[in-house]
Amino acid sequence: MSDITRYEPGKRMSQAVAHGGLIWLAGQVGAPGESVTRQTEAILANIDRLLAEAGSSKSRLLQATIWLASMDDFQEMNAVWDAWIDPKNPPTRACGESRLATPDYRVEIIVVAAAG
Structure with missing residues (x-):
């Protein structure tokens, strides 16, 4: 059985969890109140x-x-x-509209990646 590694664990959640060759990231958001462009840039950098x-x-x-x-x-x-995005290795993707944690958040992105 492989170990579970938690990155930046907090009281409520970890920012990332690795197990079995996969990495799951928590929903990432940018600075509240920023434009969609700025929030998306911050999210992708994170x-x-x-x-x-x-x-x-x-x-x-x-x-x-x-x-x-x-x-x-959109x-x-x-x-x-x-x-x-790496154009040679695009992931599967879904995009939808949802009420986010506060009205100041305009984008949230969740990803799963392979380790290595």
């Missing part, structure tokens, strides 16, 4: 950081789930996503 800490990278992404406070922001978020 994903890069957490994956690196766990020994992986965006090239090893398996799945991404993106929540937008409004689907009106193109703005995609402009940042498309510039960031």
Whole structure:
């Protein structure tokens, strides 16, 4: 049985959990009140950081789930996503509209990656 490694554990949740060759990241958000572009940039930078800490990278992404406070922001978020993603190794992806934790959050991204 392989070990479970928790990254940045807190009282309520860990920011990432690695087990069995997979890495799950908690939903990542940017600074409340910032534009969709700025929030998405901050989220993707944090994903890069957490994956690196766990020994992986965006090239090893398996799945991404993106929540937008409004689907009106789809193109703005995609402009940042498309510039960031490894075009040779895109993950599966779903994107939908959802009420986020506060109205100041406009984007939340959850990813799963392979380790290594």
